[in-house]
Amino acid sequence: MHSRRFWQYVRRHGRAYLIGYAASAVAVAMAQLSPWALRAAVDAIQHGAGGRLGMFAGILAALALAEAAATYVMRIRILSVAYRIESDLRHDYFAHLQRMPLRFYQRMSVGDLMARAVNDIRAVQRLAGVGLMRSVQTTIMIVASIAAMLTLHAGLTLLMLTVMPLITLLYLGLGREIHRRFDRVQAQFASLSTRAQENLSGIRVVKAFAQEPAEQARFAEEVDAVVGVNMRLARVQGALWPAIGLIFGLASVVLLWQGGDLVIRGGLTLGQMVQFSYYLARLTFPMVALGWITNLWQQGSASMQRLDEIFSVTPEIRDPEHPAALATPRGALEFKNVTVAFDGARVLRDVSFAVPPGRTVAIVGPTGAGKSTLVGLVPRLYDPVQGQVLVDGRDVRSLSLVSLRRAVALVPQETFLFSDTLAENVRLGLDGSEEPAGAPDGGAAVTRAAAVAQLAGDIERFPLRYETVVGERGVTLSGGQRQRTALARAVIRDPRILILDDALSSVDTDTERRILAELRGIMATRTCLVISHRISAVRDADWIVVLRDGRIAEQGTHETLVGADGLYAALYEQQLLRDELDAPDAGPITTEPRPPSRAPRA
Amino acid sequence: MNAMIDEDQIIGRAYDARLMRRLLRYVRPYRRVVAAAIGVLLIASAADLVGPLLYRVAIDRYIAPHAAGARALGPASDARGLAGVAALYVAILGAGFAARWLQSNLMQYVGQRVMADLRMEMFGHLQTLSLGFFSRTPVGRLVTRLTNDVDALNELITSGVVAIFGDVATLVGITAIMLWMNWRLALAAFVVLPAVFAVTERFRRRARGAYRAVRTRLARLNAFLNEHLMGMTVTQLFTQERRSRARFDELNASLLDANLSSTRNFSQFYPIIQLLGAIGVAVLLWYGGGQVVRAAATLGVLVATVQYAERFFDPLRDLSDKFNILQAAMASSERIFRVLDEPVTVEDPPAPAPLPHGRGRLEFRDVWFAYDDDEAWALRGVTFAIQPGESVAIVGHTGAGKTSILNLLTRFYDPQRGQVLVDGVDVRRVAQRELRRRIGLVLQDVFLFAGTVDSNIRLGNADLSTEDIRRAAERVGAHRFIEALPGGYGAVLQERGAGLSVGQKQLIAFARALAADPEILLVLDEATSSVDTETETLIRRAMATALRGRTSITIAHRLSTIQHADRILVLHHGRLVEEGRHADLLRRNGIYAKLYRLQFEVEARSAG
Ligand SMILES: Nc1ncnc2c1ncn2[C@@H]1O[C@H](COP(=O)(O)OP(=O)(O)OP(=O)(O)O)[C@@H](O)[C@H]1O
Ligand SMILES: Nc1ncnc2c1ncn2[C@@H]1O[C@H](COP(=O)(O)OP(=O)(O)OP(=O)(O)O)[C@@H](O)[C@H]1O
Numbered sequence A: 001m002h003s004r005r006f007w008q009y010v011r012r013h014g015r016a017y018l019i020g021y022a023a024s025a026v027a028v029a030m031a032q033l034s035p036w037a038l039r040a041a042v043d044a045i046q047h048g049a050g051g052r053l054g055m056f057a058g059i060l061a062a063l064a065l066a067e068a069a070a071t072y073v074m075r076i077r078i079l080s081v082a083y084r085i086e087s088d089l090r091h092d093y094f095a096h097l098q099r100m101p102l103r104f105y106q107r108m109s110v111g112d113l114m115a116r117a118v119n120d121i122r123a124v125q126r127l128a129g130v131g132l133m134r135s136v137q138t139t140i141m142i143v144a145s146i147a148a149m150l151t152l153h154a155g156l157t158l159l160m161l162t163v164m165p166l167i168t169l170l171y172l173g174l175g176r177e178i179h180r181r182f183d184r185v186q187a188q189f190a191s192l193s194t195r196a197q198e199n200l201s202g203i204r205v206v207k208a209f210a211q212e213p214a215e216q217a218r219f220a221e222e223v224d225a226v227v228g229v230n231m232r233l234a235r236v237q238g239a240l241w242p243a244i245g246l247i248f249g250l251a252s253v254v255l256l257w258q259g260g261d262l263v264i265r266g267g268l269t270l271g272q273m274v275q276f277s278y279y280l281a282r283l284t285f286p287m288v289a290l291g292w293i294t295n296l297w298q299q300g301s302a303s304m305q306r307l308d309e310i311f312s313v314t315p316e317i318r319d320p321e322h323p324a325a326l327a328t329p330r331g332a333l334e335f336k337n338v339t340v341a342f343d344g345a346r347v348l349r350d351v352s353f354a355v356p357p358g359r360t361v362a363i364v365g366p367t368g369a370g371k372s373t374l375v376g377l378v379p380r381l382y383d384p385v386q387g388q389v390l391v392d393g394r395d396v397r398s399l400s401l402v403s404l405r406r407a408v409a410l411v412p413q414e415t416f417l418f419s420d421t422l423a424e425n426v427r428l429g430l431d432g433s434e435e436p437a438g439a440p441d442g443g444a445a446v447t448r449a450a451a452v453a454q455l456a457g458d459i460e461r462f463p464l465r466y467e468t469v470v471g472e473r474g475v476t477l478s479g480g481q482r483q484r485t486a487l488a489r490a491v492i493r494d495p496r497i498l499i500l501d502d503a504l505s506s507v508d509t510d511t512e513r514r515i516l517a518e519l520r521g522i523m524a525t526r527t528c529l530v531i532s533h534r535i536s537a538v539r540d541a542d543w544i545v546v547l548r549d550g551r552i553a554e555q556g557t558h559e560t561l562v563g564a565d566g567l568y569a570a571l572y573e574q575q576l577l578r579d580e581l582d583a584p585d586a587g588p589i590t591t592e593p594r595p596p597s598r599a600p601r602a
Numbered sequence B: 001m002n003a004m005i006d007e008d009q010i011i012g013r014a015y016d017a018r019l020m021r022r023l024l025r026y027v028r029p030y031r032r033v034v035a036a037a038i039g040v041l042l043i044a045s046a047a048d049l050v051g052p053l054l055y056r057v058a059i060d061r062y063i064a065p066h067a068a069g070a071r072a073l074g075p076a077s078d079a080r081g082l083a084g085v086a087a088l089y090v091a092i093l094g095a096g097f098a099a100r101w102l103q104s105n106l107m108q109y110v111g112q113r114v115m116a117d118l119r120m121e122m123f124g125h126l127q128t129l130s131l132g133f134f135s136r137t138p139v140g141r142l143v144t145r146l147t148n149d150v151d152a153l154n155e156l157i158t159s160g161v162v163a164i165f166g167d168v169a170t171l172v173g174i175t176a177i178m179l180w181m182n183w184r185l186a187l188a189a190f191v192v193l194p195a196v197f198a199v200t201e202r203f204r205r206r207a208r209g210a211y212r213a214v215r216t217r218l219a220r221l222n223a224f225l226n227e228h229l230m231g232m233t234v235t236q237l238f239t240q241e242r243r244s245r246a247r248f249d250e251l252n253a254s255l256l257d258a259n260l261s262s263t264r265n266f267s268q269f270y271p272i273i274q275l276l277g278a279i280g281v282a283v284l285l286w287y288g289g290g291q292v293v294r295a296a297a298t299l300g301v302l303v304a305t306v307q308y309a310e311r312f313f314d315p316l317r318d319l320s321d322k323f324n325i326l327q328a329a330m331a332s333s334e335r336i337f338r339v340l341d342e343p344v345t346v347e348d349p350p351a352p353a354p355l356p357h358g359r360g361r362l363e364f365r366d367v368w369f370a371y372d373d374d375e376a377w378a379l380r381g382v383t384f385a386i387q388p389g390e391s392v393a394i395v396g397h398t399g400a401g402k403t404s405i406l407n408l409l410t411r412f413y414d415p416q417r418g419q420v421l422v423d424g425v426d427v428r429r430v431a432q433r434e435l436r437r438r439i440g441l442v443l444q445d446v447f448l449f450a451g452t453v454d455s456n457i458r459l460g461n462a463d464l465s466t467e468d469i470r471r472a473a474e475r476v477g478a479h480r481f482i483e484a485l486p487g488g489y490g491a492v493l494q495e496r497g498a499g500l501s502v503g504q505k506q507l508i509a510f511a512r513a514l515a516a517d518p519e520i521l522l523v524l525d526e527a528t529s530s531v532d533t534e535t536e537t538l539i540r541r542a543m544a545t546a547l548r549g550r551t552s553i554t555i556a557h558r559l560s561t562i563q564h565a566d567r568i569l570v571l572h573h574g575r576l577v578e579e580g581r582h583a584d585l586l587r588r589n590g591i592y593a594k595l596y597r598l599q600f601e602v603e604a605r606s607a608g
């Protein structure tokens, strides 16, 4: 076990282990003494002296009682501590993962992280518990038993120990092979769960495309492979314990044969021979356990290694050494020659623009232009490789993450809801960095935010209203309802800087207009970044930035851009509903503001 | 949330005859192998039991014949006799080894086959369950059913059942031998048995509660962890780390509590049984020694009885471990069977009607539909018909029920009232796969599988050439960025397509529907909501030629997407309120005209 972290956890509970081991030594000592009493009794019986039998029986019982008490202390101490270590480890794992940036989660699969949290932490717990307990206990037991046997009759002991090298050979030979095959079993098992996970997460697609038979065939392959690797493991593993049993059986034969011979020839008393058989029996279990313990060590250290892999990742995005706080942020925002690259591929190049406090800047551009990446720089979901992002004139990398993110609310392009009540999902927007528990209930705030996001009407129609529990990722809501919940979450936060990443894409234009009207009051005093593909959502912005292939293609106000005959003008033109040319006689509409009869570029 | 917790709850009985019977049904196909395994197991157990017996023979006949009151043979013949016994012992040990090895292989085989059968059955069943089930059930839980829960059964079959058989055989064997050798001594050793039973019973009762607590709390913790890993970015963006960590710590602490109290129970059981065993031996020695002294028993019998008595307690001491296995297996099978018993609510008819070929007429007849049977209608009396080759758009406020219409059309759900007909046939009368094969669907929620771009577009369809895939991608304007990915169409996507922009993901999902080349219908639910207008226009042009003559349904909030539709249906609170061509609807000055004007207003103002 090379993991320093593991030993740190163990050391933290050093006292408990020491007490446990002391108790273990006592238990072994008692276990060693009882065969002496037994032998004395047998010898006494053999010589017809029954008078002291009661005393021997009493001694045996007393020894057993002491042994049981010591065993109990050992188990309760060490096994409990192992669960505490497990709990600490799990806490640290989660706390560590909370510091990992978005890029980390894009690289790692949740299934993998879960497997480590479930299987690997359990393996470490078993090592810290039964593993460490048995390792020491077994060693003491083996040494003590052999020592006791040697004092009884060295020659006979050595004779019996001739079978021991067989055990070593067995472990070396089979052990390595078992380890290899076991690894393969684990890998195949992981592959099976990944298949299942993918199929079930994508079940809507599977059904929509009638892929069930193909999926079943692929799953069957995985299942068959699982059977195959397990049978290969079983062939060697199934031999291990019986083989150890066999070897100890042989030792027992040696004892019967040679020991018996000694008794016949008077070199040993019958009582001593019985005592010997006792030690041998006490040796068998530890020896069998040795294989099992080796296994625990191997699995435990492999698992700890997998956990260390995660622990050793330092988040690329973290607090600076001397983080500054944004006490009263004004919300001035500036991108200064920002370049972003993912795995060497540049996604944004040399982007610069500024947003004065309280202003709204819209970002438009084709799919994959880098819009989401750009706004993700503000709350530091990503960091640029070159250039700076400044909030109130300060590089975001010099601020503490909490203080930065407290000032910002970003509604991500892809909505994530927790399978909790709607109220809880909205309340999540309230800053949680101050009060760890029992944060303000915010009942009124929730309804207000829901009203701004035009969600209140929908919620009123649900039987359980705000207490409606949504399915995983919010699957029991319509697309637009989900998106508006995420919006309400940002509204309740009351941020200095509000960022909407295409946050109204699943909302109809009527609802969009009403949301924007409500938001206008909020946005008037706040700095806003708005990404949208819809002209209707961006035209009122103070400034519009057009991104293309990671660069700023053009920027300006709606009016100037429409006149500029660039990308924006083209976009605008395409969104014009030119059908209205076919419906000039659309009677009642003429009472509304008159529609232009052609593109307003002229 | 409550429903979730309840699902993980288990009754937690260690032994449930009903469950056991049902489990055994899966073992039945392999009963010959099991019989063989039990056969060799009995041999192995017998071989185990012979040891002390041989000791007794050796002691009484050759080593200490005088103490047994038997006639002495002379040292030389004693030694020869002893060697004979030793040789016999070796032979028996060899047989025992072979029997054990064989037995473990046989049982592994049975266990693995049963698991494979169960997994395939469960997986197959899951594929037939309706989406209603999947929107109630977290994916992680179902994965656990298919993986760890099935594994817990394996342990029961391979080690549990056999070990229990073996233990019972051993216990019965030992008891018989002891009674046969000297029943008085045997009874002396057994005086502690009532105490053993009492202790075991108390342990069992406590273990059951402790086990249930551990399992439930662990499931809760893992569900929390899984979800919060998926939503970690949201937690971070809203600086909720501390709050969610506090919640996590709560769950963690409550699991620790359960683990500690379970450990306490286990830690007590083992030493107490050991102690009782030792007391049994002490009693035996005290009473048996007297018997030997009084020549009522031989020394060999006493020694053998002591050895047997020790062995008698071994399996009892291990009972705690086996009990765990049994309990885990029962809990797991309870949950597995709950999945298998989940009724298929959207079922194929026993004799599915064939779907007439190549037309594509659809009809909704007075359809009423609610997701839960609580009268929260998502659709109320919707009636419309779409002619073959027509392109129809559905618009309406968010939550109006547009997606719900598609859910019924593709038979993801069944309506409470009314009928959905494709080419005059009720969709409930045709096989679901048959129906869906005719429909190309782009879902509102994009889902990409971990795997290559190619496999995401192709899905299971091996017949498609790479050229087909490429053409589909070109039509939706995805070719350019796919080519730019490292590896192009062979580029491996992460979970849920992480590493692509949202619009790019949507385009891949769109290409998938085109590649499937549906016979009658293309259904697009907000298929380009995250795509820029330029790409969208390009797609529309490409589709106009590709889909000539095919029926299509488009749902979109961006009206420029749908303005060219032959007909537009307007939904409002689950009712079909308007229907007609773009121009007609404008003239009606209803909801559509309003939605239209709102987009329109933009141009009006900027033009003015
Ligand atoms: N984690 C990542 N790793 C590698 N490449 C990425 C990653 N995230 C985004 N990209 C790439 O960076 C480019 C910009 O992505 P981004 O999500 O910023 O686009 P976008 O402008 O928001 O597009 P959309 O309008 O589709 O949302 C895309 O080509 C995308 O494939
Ligand atoms: N799986 C589900 N379980 C329960 N209720 C649902 C489910 N899916 C949708 N609903 C409810 O049914 C109603 C109609 O939803 P639907 O998804 O059809 O709306 P939509 O018109 O597609 O809206 P959007 O434009 O927002 O996608 C909504 O009130 C929604 O909350």
Ligand SMILES: [Mg+2]
Binding pocket: A371, A372, A373, A413, A501, B501, B502, B503
């Ligand atoms: Mg984006």
Ligand SMILES: [Mg+2]
Binding pocket: A478, A479, A480, B402, B403, B404, B444, B525
């Ligand atoms: Mg929808």
